[in-house]
Amino acid sequence: MRYEGGLRYGVLGLVSRHERGIHGWELKKQFERLLGKFWQVNFGEVYRVLDSLAANGLIELVLDQGGSSRKLYRITEKGRRSLDDFVLSPATDVPRPLRQELAVKLLFAESGQMPDLLALIDQQRAVYLQQLGQLEIQRRKLRQAPVDGFVTHLLIDGGELSVRAELAWLDTVAEKLKSRFTEVA
Numbered sequence: 001m002r003y004e005g006g007l008r009y010g011v012l013g014l015v016s017r018h019e020r021g022i023h024g025w026e027l028k029k030q031f032e033r034l035l036g037k038f039w040q041v042n043f044g045e046v047y048r049v050l051d052s053l054a055a056n057g058l059i060e061l062v063l064d065q066g067g068s069s070r071k072l073y074r075i076t077e078k079g080r081r082s083l084d085d086f087v088l089s090p091a092t093d094v095p096r097p098l099r100q101e102l103a104v105k106l107l108f109a110e111s112g113q114m115p116d117l118l119a120l121i122d123q124q125r126a127v128y129l130q131q132l133g134q135l136e137i138q139r140r141k142l143r144q145a146p147v148d149g150f151v152t153h154l155l156i157d158g159g160e161l162s163v164r165a166e167l168a169w170l171d172t173v174a175e176k177l178k179s180r181f182t183e184v185a
Contacts, residue, residue, distance in 0.1 A: 007041065009086045011049045012058060012075065016083055021062045021072030024050055033147050035155070058082055106173070111181045121174050128170070131163050 014027050014034075022030075028046045031039075050073055053059040058079030062072045075083070102124060109117050139156050142149040 012083050015073050016075040021074040023070045034152050114181045121170050125170050128163050128167050135160050
């Protein structure tokens with residue numbers, strides 16, 4: 001799933017949860033509550049997607065029964081079929097290869113730079129530990145939010161596993177650097 005498709009179907013999915021319709025502003029708030037730091041969108045993106053979904057007949061504009069002049073969006077049958085097809089189709093994401101800036105630095109590092117390289121690894125470790133802290137903060141906020149956070153909890157779990165894997169990799173890099181440059185000396 002590419003970002004554009006994911007955003008498109010994320011918006012369509014949220015619209016589908018509101019039988020009477022939903023305002024763009026409320027939709028953005030719910031999107032942020034559910035996906036938070038994993039997927040941030042701005043109002044312009046949300047409204048561009050809503051306009052595109054409406055132009056393709058996947059959602060429709062409905063009158064706000066509360067007397068407001070704001071537009072409400074509601075999913076159409078065509079939109080429901082499209083969302084169902086998306087949910088049940090295989091993911092189109094291609095796994096991303098490891099792209100670590102640290103790897104490029106290591107490629108050109110010399111044995112005399114060992115203390116500085118280990119300091120860089122410690123700095124990167126601190127960044128990852130900070131990310132773990134942010135994930136925990138998001139997990140606590142989600143527990144207090146009045147939404148079903150099941151999928152968001154899964155994303156947090158995945159983020160935490162990824163960060164912990166990066167920390168383990170940094171430990172391995174540090175060990176192997178020490179071993180390699182000790183043998184060379």
